[in-house]
Amino acid sequence: MIDAKQSGLISKRCTWAAILAMFLVAGTAPAAEAQRPRPAKSGIDYASDDVRRLQADDFANPGMLWVAQGEKLWKAPAGNSGKSCASCHGDAEKTMRGVATRYPRVAPVSPQLLNLEGRINRCRVDQQGVAPFPYESENLLGLTSYVAHQSRGLPAAAVVDERNRRHFERGRAIYFRRQGQMNLACTQCHEQNAGKKLLADTISEGHGNAYPIYRLEWQSAGSLHRRLRACYFGVRAEMPAFGSDELLDLELYLVWRAAGLPVETPGVRR
Amino acid sequence: MVLLNSRLVRAVAWIVLGLVATACVTVTDPLVSYQISGDEIPNPLTALAGDAARGREVLMSRDGNCLLCHAAPETGARFMGNLGPPLSGVGARLSAGQLRLRIVDSQRLNAGTIMPSYYRTEGLVRVAAAFQGKPVLTAQQVEDTVAYLQTLR
Numbered sequence: 001m002i003d004a005k006q007s008g009l010i011s012k013r014c015t016w017a018a019i020l021a022m023f024l025v026a027g028t029a030p031a032a033e034a035q036r037p038r039p040a041k042s043g044i045d046y047a048s049d050d051v052r053r054l055q056a057d058d059f060a061n062p063g064m065l066w067v068a069q070g071e072k073l074w075k076a077p078a079g080n081s082g083k084s085c086a087s088c089h090g091d092a093e094k095t096m097r098g099v100a101t102r103y104p105r106v107a108p109v110s111p112q113l114l115n116l117e118g119r120i121n122r123c124r125v126d127q128q129g130v131a132p133f134p135y136e137s138e139n140l141l142g143l144t145s146y147v148a149h150q151s152r153g154l155p156a157a158a159v160v161d162e163r164n165r166r167h168f169e170r171g172r173a174i175y176f177r178r179q180g181q182m183n184l185a186c187t188q189c190h191e192q193n194a195g196k197k198l199l200a201d202t203i204s205e206g207h208g209n210a211y212p213i214y215r216l217e218w219q220s221a222g223s224l225h226r227r228l229r230a231c232y233f234g235v236r237a238e239m240p241a242f243g244s245d246e247l248l249d250l251e252l253y254l255v256w257r258a259a260g261l262p263v264e265t266p267g268v269r270r
Numbered sequence: 271m272v273l274l275n276s277r278l279v280r281a282v283a284w285i286v287l288g289l290v291a292t293a294c295v296t297v298t299d300p301l302v303s304y305q306i307s308g309d310e311i312p313n314p315l316t317a318l319a320g321d322a323a324r325g326r327e328v329l330m331s332r333d334g335n336c337l338l339c340h341a342a343p344e345t346g347a348r349f350m351g352n353l354g355p356p357l358s359g360v361g362a363r364l365s366a367g368q369l370r371l372r373i374v375d376s377q378r379l380n381a382g383t384i385m386p387s388y389y390r391t392e393g394l395v396r397v398a399a400a401f402q403g404k405p406v407l408t409a410q411q412v413e414d415t416v417a418y419l420q421t422l423r
Binding site: 183184 | 337338339349350351352353377384386387394395396397398399400401404406
């Protein structure tokens with residue numbers, strides 16, 4: 001039995017405990033937010049059956065056109081060096097297996113954070129002695145698709161370490177930053193509301209494991225940065241440039257979030 | 271006489287133009303001020319009463335884009351989102367003043383809400399140049415939308 005006095009004391013204690021708990025929850029919220037969705041669910045699992053079928057069939061998947069284009073480029077000599085990618089890297093099916101799972105990274109060749117597109121262009125400039133491919137050009141999409149395709153089925157495995165931590169932290173801050181006239185953060189749609197309907201579209205967890213993707217809306221292949229810019233446009237925020245530090249940092253955070261999800265390149269999405 | 275008339279017409283035209291220009295500036299910048307009472311903005315933002323038919327247009331057009339997140343089968347739309355609560359019956363659940371505050375600045379009621387503030391320009395970051403200093407909806411569009419939502423009972 002609890003008498004009135006005791007129950008009053010208990011309820012007072014409960015009130016204090018509740019207040020303390022509220023402070024603790026408020027205090028730990030950022031840490032909780034930083035956790036990855038587990039288990040991570042690929043965007044393809046939110047897609048309709050026809051989109052899934054299109055991605056699964058290499059003969060029907062339009063993204064395979066870019067992969068084929070990339071294969072040609074891999075073997076084509078470029079610039080005065082006369083070197084092709086294959087001159088140094090040999091058979092991509094063997095040497096590029098698993099490479100895409102580790103990007104973006106601060107590679108030994110550069111103190112900068114590079115994604116796959118940036119790494120390919122670094123080779124063009126340093127090794128082949130030619131101009132970098134413009135971001136979103138058919139050639140860069142093709143070569144990136146071809147290299148990423150060699151990792152299809154392997155889990156994303158970007159590591160956060162001392163060399164890239166500041167990029168990671170910045171990427172995470174961007175992910176949770178409300179912005180634009182619509183004042184929305186990535187997390188509000190892609191974590192708090194994944195699986196719900198935005199008009200006719202199902203909101204995915206926003207993983208980048210299938211890029212470059214063929215998007216039906218674009219009638220073309222496109223990079224992750226193109227897709228990210230589409231979200232910036234949607235929330236009416238200033239759009240960072242393709243290949244900008246902001247999008248690279250965000251890309252690193254997204255790859256960390258997607259840890260364990262298999263590479264699907266070339267993915268197909270609505 | 272003809273000369274005088276044409277001068278008069280021109281003068282009147284300039285005055286009208288000036289008034290129109292002043293009126294336009296007043297509507298967008300600064301925003302119409304309003305009072306919040308509890309969870310309501312009791313008074314309309316504009317002198318002209320909201321028009322439900324125009325409100326339906328705002329709701330369904332790219333201006334309001336409400337159906338991106340809310341279902342309102344009464345509109346006859348085919349595709350509707352479900353991020354926010356359905357709008358069916360919202361006119362019975364909420365007063366005009368409550369609807370007004372929820373459209374103008376829902377984040378005053380719930381700081382973490384996904385619902386954008388449709389009549390607000392302060393406290394936003396990295397707004398695209400084309401939208402800087404502008405609310406999503408005009409004061410009149412807010413009133414029209416409130417009027418339409420009140421018909422959903």
